[in-house]
Amino acid sequence: MACKSGGDLKTLAVVVSGMTCNHCKKAVEDAVSGVDGISSASVDLNKGLLMVVYDPELVDFTKIQDAVVRAGYGARQG
Numbered sequence: 001m002a003c004k005s006g007g008d009l010k011t012l013a014v015v016v017s018g019m020t021c022n023h024c025k026k027a028v029e030d031a032v033s034g035v036d037g038i039s040s041a042s043v044d045l046n047k048g049l050l051m052v053v054y055d056p057e058l059v060d061f062t063k064i065q066d067a068v069v070r071a072g073y074g075a076r077q078g
């Protein structure tokens with residue numbers, strides 16, 4: 001491929017702890033969405049799961065985890 005942008009995006013499931021309501025859901029989604037290389041972040045509040053679509057050349061799990069922790073929640077790889 002000649003074009004380097006729009007590379008292979010990956011999907012990651014992150015188990016997020018400490019979320020109790022839609023405010024928490026939005027706080028986590030907003031925090032992770034703001035990280036460079038994140039294409040989309042959506043929380044399933046019932047499952048306590050964050051689904052992240054990301055560019056592995058720009059961001060890794062540690063950076064995603066940092067964003068979740070800064071927002072006040074816990075994160076581990078699911």
Ligand SMILES: [Cu+2]
Binds near residue numbers: 019020021023025
């Ligand atoms: Cu909440």
